[in-house]
Amino acid sequence: MNSSARFQDNPDAFLRRLFDVAVAAADPMKQLSRYLPEPPKGRTIVVGAGKGSARMAEALEACWEGPLEGVVVTRYGHEAPCKHIEILSASHPVPDEAGEKAAKRILETVSDLTEDDLVIVLISGGGSALLSLPPEGVTLADKIAVNKALLRCGAAIDEVNCVRKHLSAIKGGRLAAAIHPARCHTLLISDVPGDDPAIIASGPTVGETTTVEDARAILKRYEIDLPDHVARHLDTEAARCVTPDDPRLARAENHIIATPFMSLEAAADAAREAGLDVLVLGDTIEGEAKDVGIVHAGIAGSVVHHGVPAKRPAIILSGGETSVTVKGEGRGGRNVEFLLSLAVELNGLEGVYALAGDTDGVDGREEVAGAVIGPDTLERARLLGLDARAALADNDGHGFFEALGDQVITGPTLTNVNDFRAILIL
Template sequence: MTANHITLLRAGFSAAVQAAQAKYALPPYLPTPPSGRTIVIGMGKAGAAMAQAVENAWQGDKSQLSGVVVVPYGSTLPTQRIRLIEAAHPVPDHNSVQASQQIHQAVHALSADDLVICLISGGGSSLLSLPATGLTLEAKQQLSQQLLHSGASIDEINIVRKHLSAIKGGRLAAACYPARVVNLIISDVPGDDPSHIASGPTVADPSSAQAALQILQHYAIALSPTIQHGLQSCAWESIKADDPRLARVQTHVIATPHTALQAAATLYQEQGYTPLVLGDTIEGEAKEVAKVMAAIVKYCQKHGQPAAAPAVLLSGGETTVQVKGNGCGGRNVEFLLALLITLKDQFPYAALAADTDGVDGAAPVAGAFITDQSWNKALALGLDPMDYLQRQDAHQFFQRLDQQLITGPTQTNVNDFRAILLPA
């Protein structure tokens, strides 16, 4: 494998990220300006770029435009009318609560002539955090940490989040009533269900408090009496589809993982590679998904099916990592490490796996890349790949190997991107 193959992998990732940028995806979905005020609210890793895109493309009276959007630390962009507040991800902090309170206040006492534009993207569940009545931030933080390390899927985690919140699960939409609400969403979840993206603050929630309780019990997470009672009594139930306060809510998903994968597929095809898109909703343990992908790669290499080299296997979704060792997790790097352990140096290949938001797990690293030379390079450095995998310490492994992918904040989030290149 050559440096050109790594460059090509990086180019595919860049194409995927670029396709999901708000400045391209958002303007066509902006609603007609109202006779009253326009309030822009939002939450998520793409929040700053989305707010900027609204300001640049808005055709109404900009003196009637204002708002509050909460974004991760270090990801702000210049805005004039929409105020950006920084908060923590993936575990909420006090800024998450203050931002939620200010967003709640921004939509207080609106009229039917007013418009709320809600900008939603992945990461919003943590950034927008207002604990349910009787629940403390500290209790939510502790529970969030446990859930993130439990191996629970993102859908399961978000069902719990919605039922421990005073603002998610449709509650923010209810607070906007009777104003018209237009949701503009960049999806980071498998299946693109708006009720799961940022835990659905402005859409109806089909899940139940009982379901949230069952998820917590399934993953053996200890519950305080307050949480137990709040969920069992249904005192913390979310907003359902028949609630009249949701009658004026309109939702548009403006960018998706599929969008990103198709952009990468087009780039690779132009470079002479046959793209095989395996899906954008792939879930499961990262290391187990890697075994399946490795099997497909081997079959392609041996039989030329389902794609013959030169080819590239593309996939997205959101895998999970059960952090039991002393590492910091990272589903994309764990996927790659498991893939490397399976494929080793058997034949020419290169692979890249990264989170499109630029952060894989708790580390400020998007992901990593490997080639058929990485196995022997690791052994020459005295690294034991299996030891790093067992300790969920793949980030450290790829740092030692000098094969990390570091992008900084990408201003979007359409979930994981995985590409496995098979040259001719």
């Protein structure tokens, strides 16, 4: 990627290459071996959950010396081949019974251990929905209803996870408590702004600082009504998570092996090598996807018209996890919503191209990572009878970009470091 002609001749292909570089930087096969614990005197048990957990298990088997056994759960279609670790599959983002059964299996697998044993926990984004184990008195249907309501209302990921933790029998440090007295060594791939282990997959092995009162406040803020029996659960001691000072967490360690910023830096290095001026906005950008699109368009316009805060040819990179308040009947998701908003705001600005995609290969509920736009996007759409503003109002980014043939489809990447956004300015 050392020739400026490459990005000038085929901007879409160049952007896709940067996306692939970002994803590759978060491959557990490249990262996991550096964070292995010391082997135990007793057994080595492996459990885990997330869209990257199966690939993490495969990577662990490739580098671990000695016997191991266990079970992890991943999203349907995100499995990886393992010889000693059983791979289960369940639904994401809306939980299903398979996830509930998998969570029970994981708790059973770590029961009755001794202080000589070691449990390696493999956690990545998506683990919260995949480890859906309601507490006594709350049903899976209750959790699904609350989860759907939170996803539709545009709640931030930390708010969603706060509620999930207080309606769970395994999250919010409860898995680490169940592992006690064995040693608990958790390896995590971060998909959250700030890389807080307590937020990744709702922190099953991390002490929790939020409270039941915080969960109630979030539900009130978004006007989500709970069934009476679920509301009563929040009044019980069982709703309270395991706190950081709980003695059962004394032997629990958490290590992040891949982060969104690592992937942004890898893409930035590749872009600099190609001769571009690189502006990295950060990996913690949140907010409504359409609003984030407007802000990014403003920055790109400043580069075009004023040469600040970067000079052409340039690329603007950012990560994080936006949200979408669903008002229409379209197919989502947040990356294509961002691109629709960006395209509308740029209004065909010459020389500006962009890609946005989820690094796990799934944007919303579609098996599509994201899409690309260019100066001709709106005109091409018009010739097909498509209205970008109408598609944005209907939350139908996937339908819009599918019709244009501009989707980015990767298949499951078996990792997850959140969203990747790149705006190329020639």
